[in-house]
Amino acid sequence: MILSGNFTVRSGYDLLASKIASGTPLPDAYFAASDSLAIGALRALQENGINVPEDIQIISFNDTSLAKQVYPPLSSVTVYTEEMGRTAMDVLNKQVLAPREIPTLTMLGTKLTLRESTK
Template sequence: ALPICYELAKQMLAREDYPKALFVASDSIAIGVLRAIHERGLNIPQDISLISVNDIPTARFTFPPLSTVRIHSEMMGSQGVNLL
């Protein structure tokens, strides 16, 4: 899935009217998108913003570090059970 997301990001960023902000479903996908952004010669956050989900440890080692949202899955699961 990561190579496909990377290729799709490259296609999207090749357009003259590329989006100025992206919210992606996972940090793993964001790392591929980040590579496509750099290959296009764009800068974060000057040219485009990128936010992802999961807060994996690797996110701190990308350049620039990913802006990522931590999902507390145990708490979400507990709340889901309570709603049942």
């Protein structure tokens, strides 16, 4: 199941609150596309007496400082945005200096930090 919204705390809250209100069974875990979405979802779950991580686990994306400040602290995926920017500039410079018609694939690492929102 995919819940789609914008990358705000309010959107995360609204999406989860309406899912809970629908009465359909909730999954074992949610993966939120940003820490902000996860924080809103966490609030909706807590207001409805749904315990994280006992009833539902949450993992977020970006690992901003906010992920550590909520309760429970969010497990989150770190994206190395500075490295992403440097790599993008390198690829762009190479393409400008020596254009290629064959696309290249560049992969960058991420890091999962497990905190109290997962078991």
